[in-house]
Amino acid sequence: MGVLCDFLSFLQVERGLSRNTVQSYRYDLEHFISFLSGQGCRPEQATQTAILSFMNxxxxxxxxxxxxxxxxAAIRTFYRYLLQEGRIGLDPTENLTSPKLERVLPRVLSVGEVELLLSQPDTRTVIGLRDKAMLELLYATGMRVSEMLSLNTEHLNLDLGFVRCLGKGSRERIIPVGEVALRYSREYLSRGRLKLRKNNWERALFLNRHGSRLSRQGFWKILKGYARRAGITKEITPHVLRHSFATHLLENGADLRVVQEILGHADVTTTQIYTHLSQGKLRDVYEKAHPRS
Structure with a gap:
């Protein structure tokens, strides 16, 4: 597995990918390499036929x-790395086509459902205040959950009303923050975080009960709990507020390029999926309102 370890180190150090992304590559490639091993084949020896056999x-x-x-995609990236490093002479993934995907629209909450979800935390408690600040900030900025949880206190500028976010590929972006999210962030910092913090050196913005950085799994449990309490029956994912943020902006006339910039999408075609959602909303409104629809 030496070559795999080298590749994963390259992804983390050279390309600056997140730990979760690197783990995803590890999982997929260990599955592939295990399959090759069963065929008596090492990764450097794999042919296009071997890869097609794995796909079948x-x-x-x-x-x-x-x-x-x-x-x-993981296998293709792996072999491009091996070719670049001179460990193989030919890329066996060249000319391989990916399986055709059905376009799956992301799940989105309505504005009413978002308001109901955001109203669930009890801000009279330290944990409730933290949760309120997190949910409001997430919906106000459209950040990925991993981006929000990696924030340190210095990344949030309450005076100027923006957050400095480090996204995929270590790309930094500045995102404006709305007044409601700023208000609860101020309250959390002044009377919530100080009670959760156990060490003066801890820089993480959102802390767990033990005073350390809140994990993605911890946030996932929190979100599911509030969705249940709100009576929301839709399947909730960690990305649901990000999807809802983008869709609601576009429904209210925001420019696609602006939404792309805020979300941190490298390609505008990634952002365009949300236009399909908002067009669907327009169709619903049209059919309900037009007498001959």
């Missing part, structure tokens, strides 16, 4: 097109 194996296991496409 996944299909026989009823793996979704999205899963197969993700695994092939």
């Amino acid at each position: 194996y996944l299909q026989m296991q009823n793996r979704s097109a999205r899963t197969r496409s993700r695994k092939l």
Whole structure:
């Protein structure tokens, strides 16, 4: 597994990918390398036929097109690295096409559902105040959950009303923060975080009960709990407030390029998926309002 360790180190150090992303590469490539091992083949010896056999194996296991496409993308990146490092002479993934994906629209909460969700934390308690500040900040900025949880106190500028966010590929962006989120962030910092903090040197903005940085899993449990309490029956994911943020902005006339910049998408086509959602809303409104629709 030496070559895999080298590749994962390259992803983390040279490309600056997040720990979660590197772990995803590890999982997919360990699956692939295990399959090759069963065929008596080392990764450096794999041919295009061997990779196609792995993809067929996944299909026989009823793996979704999205899963197969993700695994092939990981394998492709791996072999491009090996070629670049001179460990192989030819890239066996060249000319391989990814499985065709159905376009899956992200789940989005309505404005009313978001307001209901955000009203659940009890701000009279330290934990409730922290949760309120987190949910408001997430919906106000459209940050990824991992981006929000990696914030330190110095990244949030309460006076000027913006947050400095480090996104994928270590790309930094400055995101404006609305007044409601700023107000609860101020309250959390002044009378919530100080009670949670156990060490003066801790810089993390959002802390758990033990005074250390809140984890993604911890946030996921918090979000699910509030969604349940709010009576929201839609399946909730950690990205739900990000998707809702983007959709609600576009529904209210925001420019697509502005939303792209705020979300930190490298390509505007990634952002365009939200226009399909807002067009669907327009169609609903049209059909309800037009007498001959």
